[in-house]
Amino acid sequence: xxxxxxxxxxxxxxxxxxxxxxxxxxxxxxxxxxxxxxxxxxxxxxxxxxxxxxxxxxxxxxxxxxxxxxxxxxxxxxxxxxxxxxxxxxxxxxxxxxxxxxxxxxxxxxxxxxxxxxxxxxxxxxxxxxxxxxxxxxxxxxxxxxxxxxxxxxxxxxxxxxxxxxxxxxxxxxxxxxxxxxxxxxxxxxxxxxxxxxxxxxxxxxxxxxxxxxxxxxxxxxxxxxxxxxxxxxxxxxxxxxxxxxxxxxxxxxxxxxxxxxxxxxxxxxxxxxxxxxxxxxxxxxxxxxxxxxxxxxxxxxxxxxxxxxxxxxxxxxxxxxxxxxxxxxxxxxxxxxxxxxxxxxxxxxxxxxxxxxxxxxxxxxxxxxxxxxxxxxxxxxxxxxxxxxxxxxxxxxxxxxxxx
Amino acid sequence: xxxxxxxxxxxxxxxxxxxxxxxxxxxxxxxxxxxxxxxxxxxxxxxxxxxxxxxxxxxxxxxxxxxxxxxxxxxxxxxxxxxxxxxxxxxxxxxxxxxxxxxxxxxxxxxxxxxxxxxxxxx
Numbered sequence: 001x002x003x004x005x006x007x008x009x010x011x012x013x014x015x016x017x018x019x020x021x022x023x024x025x026x027x028x029x030x031x032x033x034x035x036x037x038x039x040x041x042x043x044x045x046x047x048x049x050x051x052x053x054x055x056x057x058x059x060x061x062x063x064x065x066x067x068x069x070x071x072x073x074x075x076x077x078x079x080x081x082x083x084x085x086x087x088x089x090x091x092x093x094x095x096x097x098x099x100x101x102x103x104x105x106x107x108x109x110x111x112x113x114x115x116x117x118x119x120x121x122x123x124x125x126x127x128x129x130x131x132x133x134x135x136x137x138x139x140x141x142x143x144x145x146x147x148x149x150x151x152x153x154x155x156x157x158x159x160x161x162x163x164x165x166x167x168x169x170x171x172x173x174x175x176x177x178x179x180x181x182x183x184x185x186x187x188x189x190x191x192x193x194x195x196x197x198x199x200x201x202x203x204x205x206x207x208x209x210x211x212x213x214x215x216x217x218x219x220x221x222x223x224x225x226x227x228x229x230x231x232x233x234x235x236x237x238x239x240x241x242x243x244x245x246x247x248x249x250x251x252x253x254x255x256x257x258x259x260x261x262x263x264x265x266x267x268x269x270x271x272x273x274x275x276x277x278x279x280x281x282x283x284x285x286x287x288x289x290x291x292x293x294x295x296x297x298x299x300x301x302x303x304x305x306x307x308x309x310x311x312x313x314x315x316x317x318x319x320x321x322x323x324x325x326x327x328x329x330x331x332x333x334x335x336x337x338x339x340x341x342x343x344x345x346x347x348x349x350x351x352x353x354x355x356x357x358x359x360x361x362x363x364x365x366x367x368x369x370x371x372x373x374x375x376x377x378x379x380x381x382x383x384x385x386x387x388x389x390x391x392x393x394x395x396x397x398x399x400x401x402x403x404x405x
Numbered sequence: 406x407x408x409x410x411x412x413x414x415x416x417x418x419x420x421x422x423x424x425x426x427x428x429x430x431x432x433x434x435x436x437x438x439x440x441x442x443x444x445x446x447x448x449x450x451x452x453x454x455x456x457x458x459x460x461x462x463x464x465x466x467x468x469x470x471x472x473x474x475x476x477x478x479x480x481x482x483x484x485x486x487x488x489x490x491x492x493x494x495x496x497x498x499x500x501x502x503x504x505x506x507x508x509x510x511x512x513x514x515x516x517x518x519x520x521x522x523x524x525x526x527x528x
Contacts, residue, residue, distance in 0.1 A: 307439055309463035310415070317416065327439045328463035333503060335439070350439040383421050385443040386436055386461040404435050 010319040011365040015209070016158055016186060016298060016356035017323055021250065022211040028253045029213065032246035040245060050245045057245075057252025061218050064255040065184070065203060066194040068223065073239040074248050077217035078185045079109035081204035084219055084230050084239060085181045086113040086152055089202060090122055092226040093179070097147035100124045103135045103164075105341040107183055110152050131343045132290035133162035137169050150179045155187035155198075159325060159338040159354060160289035161298025163187070170199030179225065185209055185217075189258030190265055190295050201225045207247070211358070212254030216247040264359040269296035271357055271366045278370040282377060284390065288339060288352065297357040300325070300339075302348045304396070305387030306380040311353055314376045320369055326350040347386065347396055407464060408498035414468035419475045424457045429525070431517030433510040440466045440507060444474065444514040448522050452481050458514075465504035469493050469511040482519050488512055 012020070032053065038046030040054050055069070062072045075081045090100060100114055104126045114124045125143045129135045140151060151173055155166050166182055173180045181202040184193045189210040195203055202225065207216035219239060221227055233240045242248055276287055276299050284304035303311065308324025315322055323329075325336025327350060339349040355369075381387040389399045407415070424445035434440040440462035447455035456478050458470040473493050477485045490508035494500045500508060 305461065307462050307466070310467060313412075313415065313464050326463070328466070331503070346437045346439070350436075383418070383459055383467065384461040385432070385441050385459040388423065388443075388459060400436050403432065403441055404437060 009365060009368050010321075011361070011369055012321045013355040013357060013361070013369065014321045014323050015358040016161075016354060018208050018214065019211045019358055020360060021208075021213055022254060022257055024257065025212055025250045025253045029246045029250040032249055036245075039243060041241070053249050054242065054245050057248040060252035060256045061205065062220075064188060064193065064259050065205070065220060066196055067203075067220050071195075071220050071223055073219045073221060073237070074242040074244075074251075075217045075219050075239055076215055077208070078107070078183065078204055078206040081206075081217050081219040082107065082109040082152075082181075082183055083113050084227065085202040085204060085221075086110065086150070087117060088227040088230055088238065089150055089179060089181065089225065090117055091120070092228040093149050094122075097145075097149040098122045099145045099148040101140060101143050101148060101151045102126055103153060103341075104128050105133060105157060105159075105338040106152070106154050107158060107185075108337075110154070110183060111337075114152070129341055132293075133157060133160050133288070133338070133342050134290055134293055135164050135169075137165055137172055140169060141172060144176065144178065148178055150181060152181040152183070154183040154185070155193065156184075156190070156295045156298075157289070157338060158186050159336055160300040160342070161186070161295040161356070162289040163191070163293045163295065165293075166198050166200075174199045186295065186298070189255075189262065190268075190297055192262070195220060195222065202227075207251035207254055210254045210258045213247050213250040216244065216251040218251070261359060265296040268357050268359060268361070271361055271363055272296060272299050274363070274366050275299055275355055275357075275369065279373060282374060285377070288342060288344070298354070299356075300352060300354045302339075302344065303351045303353065303377055303381075304348065305384045305390050306351050306377060308350055308352050310380055311351070311376065314380065315372070318372045318376070320372060322356075323354045325352040325354065345396055345400065347400055406501055407468075408500075410496075410498040411465065411468040411500065414471040414497065415464040418458075418467055418471035420457050420471065420478065421459070422457050423459060424455070427457075427518075429518040429520075429522030431514045431519070431521055433513035433517060434462070434466075436461060439463070440510055442466065442470045442510050442514040444470070444511075444518045446477075446515075446518045446522060448482065451483075452479065453477050453485055454479075462507065462510075463504070465500055465507040466510065468497055469500075469508045470514070472497050473508075473511040473515050477515055482522070486516055486519055488515060 038050040040051040185206040203220035208214040308326030309329040327335040335349040427445035493508040
């Protein structure tokens with residue numbers, strides 16, 4: 001959806017951070033924020049209505065990923081799902097082994113959960129991806145030990161949109177009897193996700209990245225998989241019982257729409273490709289990550305010589321909303337570990353820009369963005385001592401050496 | 406996150422650009438960290454008669470370098486050497502704590518430009 005206000009537009013290209021809640025989703029949630037406020041645990045009719053709505057939502061989530069209804073557990077989102085999947089599974093299976101494998105570009109909640117387990121006697125191997133952001137299955141195979149119990153990866157990367165060869169890795173792990181956790185948050189609704197063809201045992205999903213409400217997600221746990229609960233509510237479940245029926249209903253409707261409207265991604269991909277073509281035409285401007293094995297809605301670029309926060313705020317002034325992996329833009333002043341993991345230098349990472357589309361964007365918006373970006377980049381480059389040195393024919397390594405005092 | 410004045414200097418920086426034949430050049434920061442500032446000065450009779458900056462960095466970095474050139478222009482070298490990061494941050498209406506190091510770099514680049522001038526003129 002674009003809001004045309006006078007001379008300029010508001011163009012939302014930060015769908016990887018969060019998405020607009022679909023209008024149909026809001027409508028379906030409303031009764032559960034108004035008159036349908038019963039607890040799903042109650043015996044009376046208001047409770048039954050709530051419980052039925054919850055189960056319908058659960059069914060819709062299961063249908064998006066080809067799972068059985070009973071295997072879907074509602075959580076508060078991607079991070080919680082990842083925590084339960086990794087910590088809960090490993091703790092429940094510690095007798096079988098203590099070794100976990102992941103890569104160097106996965107979501108912080110995955111990496112930090114694994115770090116936490118190290119304090120409990122687990123060991124981890126972080127396998128490096130190639131310079132296109134993709135993990136080679138042979139590298140995972142080489143890292144396997146007799147005591148490896150879990151491999152945890154994202155299907156699609158949140159920053160650069162690249163795709164790991166999940167099905168191939170899943171088959172390899174199934175043969176060896178090693179559990180596979182996949183964070184499908186950014187893949188869901190954009191490309192087909194199926195727990196059987198992927199051979200996964202645990203899968204994380206998030207609502208607010210697929211036009212559902214914030215604060216909801218799901219964890220798929222294949223039947224027969226042992227997972228210890230992280231929190232207790234007095235019941236026997238692995239995950240806390242959901243009282244947030246409205247959120248679950250919203251998430252369920254979002255999953256239904258995502259499944260039905262997956263075809264929209266063809267149009268989204270065309271817009272993505274227009275952005276990639278137009279932007280990489282600029283001098284010293286490149287796409288980060290593999291050109292083909294990527295989501296239809298995500299493109300992350302590096303603009304040599306300028307800094308990402310300045311770029312994002314300049315775009316913001318023109319009504320264009322995006323994000324960056326630069327150190328200055330993060331709370332901890334750390335450059336994106338994903339972009340560094342591709343082997344890019346810090347200077348290149350600081351000049352990164354992530355554009356993530358949705359079905360609600362239009363080609364008119366894409367053209368507006370392609371019109372606005374070059375003068376903004378030109379202004380920041382004119383201002384930049386790094387770009388000045390690039391103009392004098394120096395390479396980045398030389399510039400970094402000279403300017404590091 | 407940023408004050409109105411910071412955003413104003415970020416959107417419309419003063420004294421931005423390269424200087425031909427500067428009397429002094431100072432550089433601070435590190436591209437690896439994400440902030441580099443170059444300050445050029447022209448000096449006449451012990452005063453900064455012209456000053457320019459170039460910055461690779463975030464909005465705070467651009468705003469602090471712009472602000473320090475505005476403060477230093479017309480000052481004597483002694484006065485300009487006394488400008489602190491706090492002066493820059495205060496003139497901008499304050500900076501978020503994690504961005505204070507940008508004002509530090511601006512002051513450092515200016516002081517280095519003055520020292521460069523003095524070295525070249527054996528003062």
